[in-house]
Amino acid sequence: QELLVKASKAVESLAGNSDVEVQRVKDQAQKDVQQVKEILGNQIHLLEEDVKTTQAELEKMAAIAEQEKLRSISLEKQILATNKQNRTGLALSPEQIKILPENQLIEDLNEAIKGKDALIDQLMNEKSKLQGNHTQPLEEKIQELTEALLKKAGETEALRGELGNERNRFESDMKNLVEKHRQFGQLEMEARQLNSDLERAQTSICALQEKLKEAEQANRILQEHVEEKKSSLTTEKQNSLKRDKTIQGLTLALKAKEKEIEELCHEIEDRDDALAKARDSLHKAQLQKFQGAEEYQSLLTEKETELAELRVGHNGKAMETQKLQRALNRQEQELNDLNQAKGQLERELEDMHLQKNKGDKAVNELRNQLEKLRGELTAKEQAMEQQYKTLLNESKLKLQSQELVIERLTDSLNNKDQLLQDYMELAKGAQLGGDQSPSGKDALLAKLRDRLKEKDKALERAIDERYAAIDEKENEIRQLRLALREKEHDLDRLNSLFANNEETINSLDGVIKEKDMELQHLTNTCKNLQRVKQELEESRARALREKDAIISQLENSLKSKTQSLEEMTDTLLSQAQSDTKDLAEQLSQRLKVKEKMLEEAWVDQKDLSSKHEREVEDLLNLISNKDNLFKEASERYNRKLSDLNREIQELERQLADKGRDLLSLVKHDSMQNQEQILEMAQLKAALDEKDKIINKLVEHGQEKNEYFAQLKDQGTLNPPHVLELKQTIKILQEQLEEAKLTQHTSVEDEIVVKTSQSKKGLIYLKKELAKNTEELNNALKKENEAKMEVARLQSVLECLHKQIQAQAASIESLSNTMQVKDEIIKELQARLNASSEVREVEHFTSEVIVLKEGIQRPDHPPRERTIIGGDSQQVWYATTTEDELSEDQLYQALKAEQQLYSRLIKAVKEPDSHSRIQALQMELTAVQLLRQQLEESIRSNQDLQKKLEEQVQETKRKEATTPKMHEADLREMEALRHQLEDSQRWNASLQTRFGQMQTRGGGVGAANDSGDTFTTYGDQTSYLSICLGEYDSLEIGKLSLLELRQRVIDLQMIVKELQMANQELREREVLSERSILGSESQEKTDVPAMAAQINFLEQKLEESMKTITHLREQLQTLNQASSGSEGMQAVSKDDKCMQTSPEIPLVSEPVSGQ
Structure with missing residues (x-):
């Protein structure tokens, strides 16, 4: 009845929903x-x-x-x-x-x-x-x-009627649709990413092609420039040949002129000889025929003087011609050198052309390699696209096959549902009419068995298909792995090719730089040679001018001499008997004619020299023009070389960019492969889930078969057993409905997708495109942010590496210090074992007691024992025990340092311990300084104890009567001692309070360690306070009034210093309380305060060391002047008080250091 009520309610709700x-x-x-x-x-x-x-x-x-x-x-x-x-x-x-x-x-x-x-x-x-x-x-x-x-x-x-049944399906279909939309969105994203990658690769390839085209154009331009340079070089060669020809012509002309000059010199010499002979004959004739002609003799003397002058000029000109010949020889040598340098330059230019051709070949080879790489990249991209498409198609086919399997399973489940319904009808019929024929039941059971067998066969087929699909997927995965390996090999090969290309480019850069240097050197040499050429040409021009002038002068002089000789001979032959007047007139006329001839020759010489100068100037202009052309060509060549260097650098950058692009493509391929592997894993997981569902269905079918077999065995059914079967059938129905909901999703998803796609259309696609673009932009932003984070992390890693190195160095130093401290601890243990000083101390106390009894005055009764000096034996026992305690506490302080070192090492190993390490290092430095101070103070105290023991022994030998003491002085001394004890107690209480505060606050490094160090310093102060009154009660009676007053003044000063120290301790305690309360939040701000405190303690230490040295010097002087017993005792007493007083500030040092 309940079931019927539920069914009716469900029908009503479905009807209402269907109406709506x-x-x-x-x-x-x-x-x-x-x-x-x-x-x-x-x-x-x-x-x-x-x-x-x-x-x-x-x-x-x-x-x-x-x-x-x-x-x-x-x-x-x-x-x-x-x-x-x-x-x-x-x-x-x-x-x-x-x-x-x-x-x-x-x-x-x-x-x-x-x-x-x-x-x-x-x-x-x-x-x-x-x-x-x-x-x-x-x-x-x-x-x-x-x-x-x-x-x-x-x-x-x-x-x-159909809406009621399809409502539940619609909901499940919507869920599946959402999942499938997500999957399709992912696939579309991947496809778009691949397309974007392909577009990027294509854009990069296009950019590279454009750059190669630009490089080719630049090479063409360079080739044109090279051709222009070649043409300019050919013209320069032709001009140089012309110059050589002109220079050769000039040299030949010079040689011809030199020959003419030599011939003229020979003629001049011959004519000089002839003139000498003619003069002799003239002298004879004049003596014989014209003895009275004085005028004629004067003319002859004038001509002789002229001849002498001409000879002197001739000799000077001969010397000048020799000098000119030497200069010409030098110029010829210089010209030969210049020709050789020119030949070398031409050879170097040819070598440069060859090297340029080699560079062009290398560039062409690089271009060919780049083209090959482009082809390979395009082929790989196409192969990747094909593989991606094949994978998508295969995944779609696999999904379709799985959906078909699910459809078959749903059909089988529907058949089983029908069987169950038939069985339910059969059970109802059995309840209503208990006496039916068993033959009908057998027939039904046989039908059910046949159907179950058919379903089992269908399930086996589906399972076989699934395994076959899994095998195919595994084979595909293997093929993909092989393809990935091949791609990795190809990428390695490409990387090696790029490395080789980079090496070749670097070598070419080096060669180009060397050639640039050589070109600069050659240009400098060319400039120097041009300067030398100009200087040589100028010197040649000058020499030629001078030679021309000399030649013209010599020719004129020769002409004049020949004419004069001819005239003289004519006059001698024709006018031997004429008068001297006629001869003078003829000679004057001839001289006028000769002067006219000389003027005409001088004009001609000027014209020739001007023409020669013009020709030389033209040659110089030509040479300067050629030099300018050569300079312009060299500048052009340098510019072209610089342009080539820039282009090569750009090509190198392009190659580097290509390498980066290839690496990015490789990374992207690896990411795609990983995503494909993840997709395959997801598909496998989905297949596993489906296998589990199929196995469950098979198990349910087997259970049903078993149940049917049991029914067949029983034959007849009892009504209570029928109720149990109904319940089991209901459970099975619920399970089957759940299986339907899970398995019908795929088929219904496709139906809903088709309907939704037909309805939405272009609007949905536009929305998806907008979403995809937004997602791509977000992904790019994320990639940029990731790059920034990677750079920041790299910087952080570098800092961490540096810190780790510094920490390793500090660990090494700490390990060394640990070894040193272990050795010190061993030494202290050895000292503690040697406890033989107790007996000597007891003997010393007994002697002091005897001296005290002898010092007391007979008039006054013996005064009661005070706290400081009353019970001397107890004080000495206390001092010895405190010495041992101080050594024990030093040992404990060393152990505390070891613990600090161990904690430091542990803190170093921890990652977030930089601030703690700094604080611990500061603590360690403070502890080390304080420990050194303690050791020094203990050693100084031990030395003083030994000296005092020696002095006491000497006083026993020199016992004498001492003056009586005044009661007021004794009372003042006792009051001062009480004040000292109060200050010491205050120091001890401050130390204990500070230790408790540290235990509560925890400190920076370790509270127990700081507490141990406090106990050591507290014990040390107690030891020093006991040293103040070791021998006061024994030797007070031996002092005079003046010495007692001085002692009181000293003690008052000591009390003032102690009060000042106590005030400082209180202030530091307050500061330490504040620092301990705020140590957890302000560890960084406490570090400078600790450093200031440490500096203050260091100053105090320096002052204490100075006072100790001063006191030691006083002890040495007093020991030397220890002739009198009174003076000796007083000095020892004062030394003891002065020795112990400056060490009291050490009580405040650990507080400040801590």
């Missing part, structure tokens, strides 16, 4: 109909507007046609009139002859008008047809819509 859904469907249908009506109305309105526009156009055309008709009628009339005139037989006038072609045109126009009329008629017909066609499809569409509405109404009635 039916109404919703009706509303949607009405909305669709309204939308369709609106769309049709809009279309009809548009069609009406089109019809109106066409009608207006047709009316315009009709008006135009009517106008043309009228024109045609008028033209026809004119034609008829002309025809009538022609028929009458009238003669054609020239005007009519002119009108004939016009008539032909009119006829052509009439034919055109007829054609236009036919077109107008066709247009009118088409318009009528169009109007009919526009109205007919609208009516047909309206009829179709009405029919569709009727069909939808029938469908809504049919859907009412």
Whole structure:
């Protein structure tokens, strides 16, 4: 009954839901109909507007046609009139002859008008047809819509029954749809990423191609420049050859002139000889014939002087010609050197051209390699695309096969549900009519068995197919791995090629740099050679000018001499008997003629020298022009080389960018492979889940088979057993429904996807595109942020590496210090074992007691024992025990340091311990300083104890009577001692309080360690306070009044110092309390305060050391002047007090250090 109630409620709810859904469907249908009506109305309105526009156009055309008709009628009339005139037989006038072609045109126009009329008629017909066609499809569409509405109404009635069953399916389908949309979105994202990667690769390849084109253009430009340089070099060679020819011509001319000069010199010598002979003959003739002609003799003497001058000039000119010959030889040598340098330069230029050709070959090889790499990259990209497509297709096929398997399983489950329903009907029939025939039951059971066998076979087939699909997937995975390995090998090979290319490029850069240096050197040498050439040419020009001038002068002198000789000979032969007056007149005329000849020769020489200078200037201009051309060519060449270097650097950058792009592609391929592997793993997980479901279904089927077998064995069923079976059947039904919900998802997902895709369409695709673009932008932003984070992490890692190195160094130093401290601890243990000083101390106390009893005065009774000096034996026992305690506490302090070191090492190993390490290091430095101070103070105290023991022994030998003491002085001494004890107690209480505060606050490093160090320093202060009063009670009676007053003053000073120290301790205690309370939050701010405190303690230590040295010097002086017993005792007492007083500030040092 409960089940029936539940079923009725479910049916009612489904009916209500179905009514609601039916109404919703009706509303949607009405909305669709309204939308369709609106769309049709809009279309009809548009069609009406089109019809109106066409009608207006047709009316315009009709008006135009009517106008043309009228024109045609008028033209026809004119034609008829002309025809009538022609028929009458009238003669054609020239005007009519002119009108004939016009008539032909009119006829052509009439034919055109007829054609236009036919077109107008066709247009009118088409318009009528169009109007009919526009109205007919609208009516047909309206009829179709009405029919569709009727069909939808029938469908809504049919859907009412199906909505109740499909509601649950719809919900499950929506869930599956969401999952599938996500999967499709992921696949689309991957496909877009691949497309974007391909586009990037293509853009990079295009950029590289453009850069290669630019490089080729640059190479072409360089080749053109090289050709220009070659042409300039050829022209320069030709010019240099011309120069060489001109220089050779000049040298030949110089040689010819030198030969002429030599010939002239020989002629001059011959003529000089002839002149000498002629002079001799003249002298003889003049003596014989003209002894009285004094004028003639004067003329002869003048000519002789002129000849002597000419000889001197001739000799000077001969020397100058020799110098000029030497200069010419030097210039020839220099010219030869310049020609050799020119040849070397030409050879070097040829070598540079060869090297340039080699560089061009290397660049071409690099281009070929780049082209090969591009081809390989394109092939790999295509292969990747094909692989990705094949993988997508295979995944789709696998999904389809899985969906088919699921469909088969759902069919089998439906069949099993039918079997269960049949079995339920059979059970109901058995309850209602208990006595049915067993034959019917057997038949049903046989049918059920047959169906179960069929289902088992179907399941086995599905399982076989699934295993086959899994095997195929594994084979595909293997193939993908092999492909990945091949890609990795290819990438390694490409990387090696890129490395080789980089090496070659670097070598080419080195060669180009070397060539640049050589070119600079060559340009400098060329400049120097050009300067030398200019200087040589200038010197040659000067020498040529001077030689020309000398030659002209010599020629003139020769001419004059030859003429004079000829005249002299003529005069001697022809006018031997004439008068001297006629000779003088003739000689004067001849001299005038000679002067005119000399002037003409001088003018000619000037003209020749000017022409020569012009030619030399032209040569110099040519040389300067050639030098300028050479400089411009060298500058162009340098510019081209710099451009080539820049282009090579750009190519190197491009290669580096390509390498990076390849690495990014490799990384992207690896990421894609990983994503594919993840997808395969997800698919495997989905297959495993499906396998589990199938196994569950198989188990349920086996259970059902077993249950049916049990039913068959039992044969007859009891009613209670039937109820149990019903319950089991219900459970099985629930399980089957759950299995249906899980397994029907795939098939229904496809149905829902198809319906949703058909409804959404382009709007959904646009939204997805916008989302994908946003996701891509976000991914790019994330990549940039990740790069920034990687850079920041790299910097942090570098800092951490540095810190680790520093920590390792500190650990090494700490380990060394640990070894040193272990050795010190061993030494202290050895000292503690040697406890033989106790006996000597006891003996010393007994002697002090005897001295005290002898010192007391007989008038006054013996005073009671005070706290400081009353019970001396107890004090000495206390001092010895405190010495041992101080050594024990030093040992404990060393152990505490060891613990600190161990904790430091542990803190170093921890990652977040930088601040703690710094604080611990500060503590360690403070502890080490304090421990050193303690050791020094203990050693000094031990030395003083030994000295005091020696002094006491000497006082025992030199016992004498001492002056009596005054009671007031004794009382003052006791009061001062009480004050000292109070200050010491205050120090001890401060130390204990500070230790408790440290234990509560925890400190920076370790509280127990600081507490141990405090106890050691407290014990040390107690030891020093006991040292103040070791021998006061024994030796007070031996002091004089003045010495006692001085002792009181000293003690008052000591008390003041102690009070100051106590005030400082209180202030430091307050500061330490504040620092301990805020140590957890302000560890970094406490470090400078601790450093200041340590500096203060260091100053105190320096002051204490100075006082100790001063006291030691006083002890040495007093020991030397220890002749009198009174002075000796007083000095020892003062030394003891002064020795112990400056060490009291050490109590505050550990507090400040801590």
